[in-house]
Each structure stands twice: as structure tokens, then as C-alpha cells.
Amino acid sequence: MxxxxxxxxxxxxxxxxxxELQETAYESSEKIVVVGIDESGSEDNWGRVPPFSWKKLWLxxxxxFLMSIAFLDPGNxxxxxxxGAIAGYSLLWLLMWATAMxxxxxxxxxxxxxxxxxxxxxxxxxxxxxxARIVLWIMAELALIGSDIQEVIGSAIAIRIxxxxxxxxWAGVVITALDCFIFLFLENYGVRTLEALFAVLIGVxxxxxxxxxxxxxxxxKELLLGVLIPKLSSRTIQQAVxxxxxxxxxHNVFLHSALVxxxxxxxxxxGRVQEALNYYSIESTLxxxxxxxxxxxVTTVFAKGFYGSELANxxxxxxxxxxxxxxxGGGLFPILYIWGIGLLAAGQSSTITGTYAGQFIMxxxxxxxxxxxxxxxxxxxxxxxxxxxxxxxxxxxxxxxDVLNEWLNVLQSVQIPFALIPLLYLVSKEQIMGTFRIGxxxxxxxxxxxxxxxxxxxxxxxEFFSSEVNGPLFGAVVGAxxxxxxxxxxxxxxxxxxxxxxxA
Numbered sequence: 001m002x003x004x005x006x007x008x009x010x011x012x013x014x015x016x017x018x019x020e021l022q023e024t025a026y027e028s029s030e031k032i033v034v035v036g037i038d039e040s041g042s043e044d045n046w047g048r049v050p051p052f053s054w055k056k057l058w059l060x061x062x063x064x065f066l067m068s069i070a071f072l073d074p075g076n077x078x079x080x081x082x083x084g085a086i087a088g089y090s091l092l093w094l095l096m097w098a099t100a101m102x103x104x105x106x107x108x109x110x111x112x113x114x115x116x117x118x119x120x121x122x123x124x125x126x127x128x129x130x131x132a133r134i135v136l137w138i139m140a141e142l143a144l145i146g147s148d149i150q151e152v153i154g155s156a157i158a159i160r161i162x163x164x165x166x167x168x169x170w171a172g173v174v175i176t177a178l179d180c181f182i183f184l185f186l187e188n189y190g191v192r193t194l195e196a197l198f199a200v201l202i203g204v205x206x207x208x209x210x211x212x213x214x215x216x217x218x219x220x221k222e223l224l225l226g227v228l229i230p231k232l233s234s235r236t237i238q239q240a241v242x243x244x245x246x247x248x249x250x251h252n253v254f255l256h257s258a259l260v261x262x263x264x265x266x267x268x269x270x271g272r273v274q275e276a277l278n279y280y281s282i283e284s285t286l287x288x289x290x291x292x293x294x295x296x297x298v299t300t301v302f303a304k305g306f307y308g309s310e311l312a313n314x315x316x317x318x319x320x321x322x323x324x325x326x327x328x329g330g331g332l333f334p335i336l337y338i339w340g341i342g343l344l345a346a347g348q349s350s351t352i353t354g355t356y357a358g359q360f361i362m363x364x365x366x367x368x369x370x371x372x373x374x375x376x377x378x379x380x381x382x383x384x385x386x387x388x389x390x391x392x393x394x395x396x397x398x399x400x401x402d403v404l405n406e407w408l409n410v411l412q413s414v415q416i417p418f419a420l421i422p423l424l425y426l427v428s429k430e431q432i433m434g435t436f437r438i439g440x441x442x443x444x445x446x447x448x449x450x451x452x453x454x455x456x457x458x459x460x461x462x463e464f465f466s467s468e469v470n471g472p473l474f475g476a477v478v479g480a481x482x483x484x485x486x487x488x489x490x491x492x493x494x495x496x497x498x499x500x501x502x503x504a
Contacts, residue, residue: 026191026261026262030190030191030262031191031261031262032191032262032263032264033263033264034056034059034060034263034264034276048271049271049274049275049278050271050272050275056275056279057279057282057283059263060276060279060280061279061283061286062191062192062195062259062262062283063195063256063259063260063262063263063280063283063284064106064110064256064280064283064285064286064287064288065195065198065199065202065283065287065290066195066198066255066259066353067106067252067255067256067259067287068202068284068287068288068290068291069201069202069349069350069353070147070249070251070252070350070353071102071247071288071295072202072205072291072294072295072346072350073147073151073154073249073346073347073349073350074150074151074153074154074155074157074317074343074346074347074350075147075150075151075246075408075409076246076247077154077298077317077343078154078246078316078317078320078405079239079242079243079245079246080095080243080295080298080299080302081299081301081315081317081320082239082302082315082316083095083236083239083240083242083243083299084298084299084300084301084302084303084304084306084307085303085305085306085307085309085311085312085313085315086235086236086239086307086312086313087236087239087240087303087307088222088226088303088307089218089219089222089223089225089226089299089300089303089307090226090231090232091226091232091236091239091240091243091299092223092226092296092299092300093226093227093228093229093230093231094232094240094243094244095243095295095296095299096227096292098243098244098247098248099247099288099291099292101244101247101248101449101452102247102248102288103285103288104445104446104449105248105253105420105423105446105449105450106252106253106256106284106288107280107281107284108423108424108427108438108446109253109254109256109423110256110257110260110277110280110281110284111277111433111436111438112257112423112426112427112433113256113257113258113259113260113261114260114261114265114267114273114276114277114280114436115267115273115277115433115434115436116432116433117261117265117267119254119257119258119261119360119364120253120254120257120258120364120419120422120423120426121137121140121254121360121363121364121365122364122367123422123432124136124137124364124365124422124426125364125366125367127422127425127426127432128422132491132492133365134365135418135488136365136418136422137361137362137365137366139415139418140250140251140254140361140365140415140418141358141361141362141382142411143249143250143251143411143412143415143416143418143419144250144251144354144357144358144361144382145382145386146408146411146412146415147251147350147354147408147412148351148354148358148382149386149390149408150405150408151347151351151354152173152176152177152347152351152384152387153169153173153317153387153390153401154317154343154346154347154350155175155176155343155344155347155348155351156169156170156171156172156173156175156176156347157169157172157317157318157343157347158172158340158341158343158344158346158347159171159172159175159176159344160172161321161336161337161339161340161343162337162341162344170388170392173384173387174388176347176348176351177380177384179348179351179352179355182197182352183352183355183356191262197352198349198352198353201345201346201348201349202290202294202345202349204341204342204345205294205345205346205349206290206293206294208338208339208341208342208345209294209297209298209301209342210297211333211338212297212298212301212324212335212338212339212342213297213300213301215328215335215338216300216301216304216305216328217304218300218301218303218304219304222303223296223300238463241456241457241460241463242409242460244453244456244457245409245412245413245456245457246409248416248420248453249412250412250415250416250418250419251354251357251358251361251419252357253419253420253423254357254361254364254419255353255356255357255360256284257423258357258360258364259356260280263276270435273436274436277436301324302315302320305323305324305327305328306323311323316401316405317343317401318401320339321336321339321340321343322336324336324339354379355379355380358375358378358379358380358382359375359379362375362378362379363375390404409460410460410461413457413460413461414457414485416453416457417450417454417489417492418488418489418492420450420453420454421450421489421492421493421496422492424443424446424447424450424496425492425495427446428443428496428499428500429499
């Protein structure tokens, strides 16, 4: 995804000094200056939005596709295969609308980053009192670690599949950890080089899962009906909740607000800011359409092969390849290896974006100015150490891996409000967003979507803990943690309501 760029002009000394004191998503020299046809050297004030340019769209394309990786990580693939195996084609409509809700949230995140020149973690540091921002930072880190464990384990499972079991899970974790160095190496060659890597990995996923789709030959009629006609039963409610919960990732909300700052935008000119928002909206929508199609490939393959079978309730990420091979056979290129290649691309791409997100979250909340290799090493260590422990403990037990995955989904679900509520509060605030604050209709729609996501995840948590919490001591601990959790959640909501009522 390389494109024409120009060197960034030097900033005035005062701005350079300010940049040196503040953590930023990208240094000035790293940003891409987007110049359209016949615009080079133009002195026009551009109070209006410049005309559409395919060249500019190409140069703005990148952040949305990096963001879309979170919709294709191993956790999502597991949600897809379980939804297909247990619910058949009946939840495809929900997958579509959940993707649409995710798109709305990610566009708000991009809007925040473009309009302010700061990402969500930085703004949380500036807008919330010290104790609250520390809690928000811890919550974001926990969500990131939980997501990263799933992604690294997914990559390790893929490596085990492709090596025919020769490489154990723990060794796959070590191999996957090395992607940190790939990330650092490519980052030295510029943002576009890194974006090109993700384009290749998304392409590998698309080809792999499309190949599986072609091999399995799911019913086109059932697929179309599943997308267009809403259908939900008590038997599939858990998978429905999982479909929505997997797509809205807390760390991805932080990530996208930082990624959009990789392009130089003159925020003193309203037309330029609106232009950037328009292009980012187009490329983010295209990216999530691609991710939606890939998720449909996975869901329908497992719907065709396992819906209504005795195996449906026992399929997970660890044994999916084996079941695919038993159901669809070997062929010229065994479907087991096609699945392994797609899963490896999903795991590797999502672990690298996790490293990226971790840098922004840590740097933004704590205002740390560390060298890139140091930040990447710290971020990667936070996930790799617990993942290695997990791999050593659960290497031989597929059932234990599935239980672990459920706990990790819960860990991420409880963090979602701590990304969504600050985002909606900040994009509504004129002192931060200026004329780009969201309007009344978009505000109401966004809060309704956020409330729906929070309620759905609340249901997931209630169901999970009602079955897992046993004994008075464990119950008391969970009760105390829940009380503290709800209290902080109410504080964030109260702060937002107080602002809307003109008391903040």
C-alpha cells in the first residue's frame, strides 16, 4: 500500500519543543503529507472541502484496514465458527449489524483523532482526574492483555497445525513473540510499509477463507436469507451475544484514534479536516466490508459442515482444523492447512496491531516518551509472559483452552464501557472537538448503540458468573469487585450526564 508522499516541512521551534515535551502518536517527520492532483504548492485557504480525488483516497487508505484487523482476530474467528456450527446461517444478519455498530464506533474514534490531533488515551489523561485516568489505563491494559493472549494462542495453534503437531504450543508462542521485531524493523521504513504488510496479511486471510468457502460450497440461498431475515432463538442466544461482543474491542477504539494521525492534516482549515474525515470514512467502511465478507466465509463453512451435528457444541479454535479435515477431506491442498494459513495470518496481524495499540495506550495515559523499541518490548512482555504461562499449563488440553477463552472474553467484555463512555463524552464536547463535535441525532444514536453493546455484554457476564461462581468466599470477592466496577461505571456516566446538563 505504498503511495506518493512528500517530506514533512520542519515545524517552528516552539512547536518542536512542545512536541518533545508531549507524547504523540507519530513524530512530525513520520507523518504522510497528502497532496492531491494540482494541489502542490497551492495557497488556497481551503475553507471548503476540496474536490474528491482518487489519489488522495489512496494516500488516506491504511488506518482503516489496520483497525479492521480487530474484526478478524482469532477470537472473532472462534466466535464465527461456533456461531456457524451451533446456529447455522441464522445469525448472519446479526454479524452484519454488529459490524455496522462497530463501524459507527470506529468512525467516532477517527473523528476524535482527526479533529483534535490527539488520540483517546491522551485526551483521557487530560480530561479525567488522576485517579480516574489511572483506573482507565489499567482497564485498557487488561483488555489489551486479554486480547493479546487470544491472538498469540491463535497464532501458536496455527503454527502447531502447519507443523503437524511438531511445534508445541509454548514454542509457537515464542515464535509469535518475535513479531515484535518484525514490527520494529518495518516501522523504520515508514507507515506505508507497515500498512502494506497488513494489506498482505488481510489478503492471505481473504484468499484462505474464500478457498475454504469454495471447497465447502455453503448454500447461497441460506446465506442470503441469513443476512436479510433476523432470526433468534433461546438456543442460539449465547452465540448471538458472542458475535456482538467479539466485534467491539476496547483497545481498537484507542488504536484507531491514533492511527488516523499518521496523515498530516491542517486543522486550522475546516475544509481540510472535513476532507480527512470523509476519506477516512470511505476507507474504514471498505475495510469493514472486507472483514464482514471474510467473517461470512468462516461462519458459513462451519454452518455447512457442522450445523445440526453431534460435533457442533464441541468445536473450538484448537480442534477446528482437525474437524474440518475429517468433514471435508484432504484434496489437492488439504483444508486443514488452508485453515492454518488463514488463522496464522489472523493471529500475526492482530498481535502486531496489539503491540501498536499498547504503545499508544501506555504512552498516552502515562505521557511516556520512550524509544520505540523500549515501548514495544514492554508492551509485548505484558502479553507474552502470561501467554507463555497459559501455553505451558494448557498445552495438552483443548477443553481447558476453551474455558480460558471464555474467561478472556469476559475480561474484555467488562472493559468495553471504559472505552466507549469516554469516547462518546469527548466527541460531544465542543471545547475539545470545536465545530466537529457530534450533533444531536448522531449523539443519541451513538449512546443507544453503546448502551446496547454494554447491555449485551452485561448479559454475557451475568450468564457466565451465574454458572462459574461457586462458594461463599469466591462469591464475596466477585461481589466486591462488581460493586467497585459498577461504582466507577456510574461515575463515568454521571460525568457525561453532568456535562450534557451544563454542570461540567
